[in-house]
Every structure is written in structure tokens, then in C-alpha cells.
Amino acid sequence: MTELEDKLLAVLAEAQELLSKAADANTVEELRVKYLSRKGVLPALMSELGKVPAEQKPQVGKTLNQVKTGINAAFAEAQERLEAKADAQNAIDVTLPGRCRCHGHQHPITQVMEEAVAIFRRMGFVVADGPDLEDVWHNFDALNAPQDHPSRAVTDTFYFDLEHHDFLAPDTMILRTQTSPVQIRAMQAHPAPVRIVCPGRCYRRDTPDATHGMSFHQIEGLYVDKKVSLADLKGTLSYYAKEMFGSSVKIRFRPHFFPFTEPSVEWDASCMICGGKGCKVCKGSGWIEISGAGMVNPKVLQNVGWDPNEVSGYAFGMGIERIAMIRYAINDLRLLYENDLRFLHQF
Numbered sequence: 161m162t163e164l165e166d167k168l169l170a171v172l173a174e175a176q177e178l179l180s181k182a183a184d185a186n187t188v189e190e191l192r193v194k195y196l197s198r199k200g201v202l203p204a205l206m207s208e209l210g211k212v213p214a215e216q217k218p219q220v221g222k223t224l225n226q227v228k229t230g231i232n233a234a235f236a237e238a239q240e241r242l243e244a245k246a247d248a249q250n251a252i253d254v255t256l257p258g259r260c261r262c263h264g265h266q267h268p269i270t271q272v273m274e275e276a277v278a279i280f281r282r283m284g285f286v287v288a289d290g291p292d293l294e295d296v297w298h299n300f301d302a303l304n305a306p307q308d309h310p311s312r313a314v315t316d317t318f319y320f321d322l323e324h325h326d327f328l329a330p331d332t333m334i335l336r337t338q339t340s341p342v343q344i345r346a347m348q349a350h351p352a353p354v355r356i357v358c359p360g361r362c363y364r365r366d367t368p369d370a371t372h373g374m375s376f377h378q379i380e381g382l383y384v385d386k387k388v389s390l391a392d393l394k395g396t397l398s399y400y401a402k403e404m405f406g407s408s409v410k411i412r413f414r415p416h417f418f419p420f421t422e423p424s425v426e427w428d429a430s431c432m433i434c435g436g437k438g439c440k441v442c443k444g445s446g447w448i449e450i451s452g453a454g455m456v457n458p459k460v461l462q463n464v465g466w467d468p469n470e471v472s473g474y475a476f477g478m479g480i481e482r483i484a485m486i487r488y489a490i491n492d493l494r495l496l497y498e499n500d501l502r503f504l505h506q507f
């Protein structure tokens with residue numbers, strides 16, 4: 161073995177040793193410069209091949225090639241090792257707890273409203289719409305509200321521009337106090353049969369407390385056709401109650417009065433907390449009041465030019481906040497409007 165071959169093998173051993181210990185890309189680069197660059201160790205040794213006697217050249221050339229291949233392999237190995245290490249450092253730790261991004265969702269009032277609409281749609285009702293800014297005729301007169309009805313008082317209803325308008329004049333503008341004026345609008349817009357629900361906002365000059373707000377939501381229902389009866393109303397509300405509150409819920413009617421229905425009822429659902437046995441929520445009665453309803457007063461049909469001898473109908477109007485409070489056991493209506501996310505996230 162020649163002296164040059166000894167040197168070459170020593171360089172290979174040294175390079176292999178250093179590269180196997182290289183801990184980062186910078187060190188590998190420094191070694192590349194040291195061994196392989198134009199002025200590096202290996203090219204310097206290669207230039208000595210010229211001085212080797214001719215008969216030794218094949219042997220030394222072979223060793224030189226082995227050393228070159230060996231050094232290149234050592235570089236490739238070092239690079240692979242460092243890349244694998246970087247991959248491991250960047251890898252996802254699947255055992256870490258996830259970072260939860262907060263999703264928005266519908267407000268409980270919207271949820272209940274949409275669910276109520278969906279239930280009535282399954283029974284063939286279509287959604288109707290009316291303005292929040294209503295006139296006295298649609299909100300009171302057409303609905304047979306007498307001129308001295310307490311709900312017409314300026315202390316109960318939001319009137320507009322009373323300096324120039326009489327609060328009893330049919331064209332005076334108000335914020336609607338109920339969704340019932342949409343009954344009138346639906347009957348004016350379509351011939352019988354009419355089967356609509358109208359979800360929407362209503363406004364009353366109430367002082368806000370646990371069960372009252374100045375603005376709230378109702379869903380109104382109206383079905384007018386030939387031979388519609390109170391039994392149809394009961395069947396419809398019974399299905400609604402079962403869908404909304406649970407399949408074992410029963411309903412009952414109590415006599416009541418509304419100017420626009422005759423007969424009028426208030427209807428209760430059996431208490432979904434105690435199953436009708438009596439508890440704190442139903443105040444021991446076993447029943448929970450849901451809303452008003454009744455058979456459309458013939459005078460209302462006449463007010464929109466329909467013949468009460470030809471058609472009859474039923475109507476109901478429910479407070480959405482009340483339904484949401486019953487469903488989610490919320491004891492103060494104001495919680496729904498304070499927009500405290502800790503509260504709203506629960507629904």
C-alpha cells in the first residue's frame with residue numbers, strides 16, 4: 161500500500177467519524193467545504209495522483225474512487241439523519257389536548273322559532289310575513305278590538321307621531337303589539353283556504369321584568385277553510401305540543417276572551433317536568449299555560465270581505481320566549497337578551 165493510499169484511507173476514516181457526529185446542517189456544510197470544495201482535502205490528494213509511478217496508478221486510482229464513494233455516502237447518511245430529526249421535531253403530538261375553536265350558533269329564540277315553524281310546516285302550514293311597523297286598522301280595528309280596549313292605550317302600545325295623529329285613527333302607525341295583524345294581511349292577499357304561520361317580533365310598552373319585555377316574539381297561526389272546527393284546532397295544537405315538548409304531553413283548553421276569536425281559549429300543556437302530577441314549575445297544578453287561541457270571529461272574516469257562512473277558521477298566537485323558557489327551564493326572560501356568551505353557549 162502506497163503512502164498516498166494510507167493518507168486517503170485516513171481521510172475517509174476521519175470524515176466518516178466527523179460526519180457521524182455532526183449534529184446540525186451547519187457542521188455538515190463546514191465538513192463539505194473542508195473535504196470536497198475545490199481547495200478541500202480530497203481534491204488536494206487527487207492532484208497527487210499525477211506523481212504516482214505509472215505501475216501503481218491503477219491500484220491507487222481504485223482506492224481513490226473507494227474513498228470518494230465512501231465520503232459521499234457518509235455525507236448522504238448525515239443529511240438523512242438530520243432530516244429525520246427535523247421531521248420528528250415538527251411532528252404533531254396527537255396526545256396534546258385539542259385547541260377548541262369557538263363555533264357560533266343560533267340564538268335559542270331563533271332555534272325555538274325555527275323549530276316551531278318546522279313543526280307547523282309538517283302539517284301543511286306555509287310561512288307568511290307582515291311588517292313590524294303596522295297601522296291601527298290591521299292591528300286593532302280589523303281584529304275587532306273595541307275602541308276602548310285596554311291594549312289600545314298610549315301607555316300600552318308604541319304609537320308614532322301622536323302630535324299629528326289620533327291614536328284611534330285607522331291609519332295611525334304603531335309597532336305591532338301582536339302577530340295577529342298578519343292574519344288580516346294573509347286573508348286579504350289570498351282566497352280561502354288559507355293555512356299560514358307567521359313568526360315575528362312584537363312590541364308592547366311593558367316594564368321589563370322576569371316574564372315581560374318591551375319587545376318579544378310570537379308565532380301566529382291561522383287556518384280558514386270550509387268546515388274548520390275547534391276539534392281541528394285541538395288536534396293541531398296537540399301535535400305541536402307533542403313535537404315541541406315530548407310525545408307524552410297532553411293539552412287542555414280553558415275558556416278565555418279575545419276580540420278576534422269566538423269562542424276563545426287559553427291552552428295548557430301537561431307539565432313536562434312532573435308529567436302532570438304537580439311540581440314547583442307548574443305550581444302544583446300539573447298544567448303549564450302556553451298561549452291563546454280560538455275560532456276566528458265571524459266579524460273578522462267579514463272585515464276582510466269573507467262570508468262566515470261559507471268558511472270558518474281557527475287561529476292561535478304563541479309567545480316564543482315563553483316556549484324557550486319552558487323548554488330550557490329558564491326562569492328570567494332577560495337572560496335571553498343580555499348576550500352573555502356563558503349563558504348563550506349552553507343552547
Ligand code: PHE
Nearest residue numbers: 338340452453454475476477
Ligand atoms: N294575539 C293574541 C295575543 O297576543 C294571541 C292570540 C292569537 C289569541 C290568535 C287567539 C288567536 O295575546
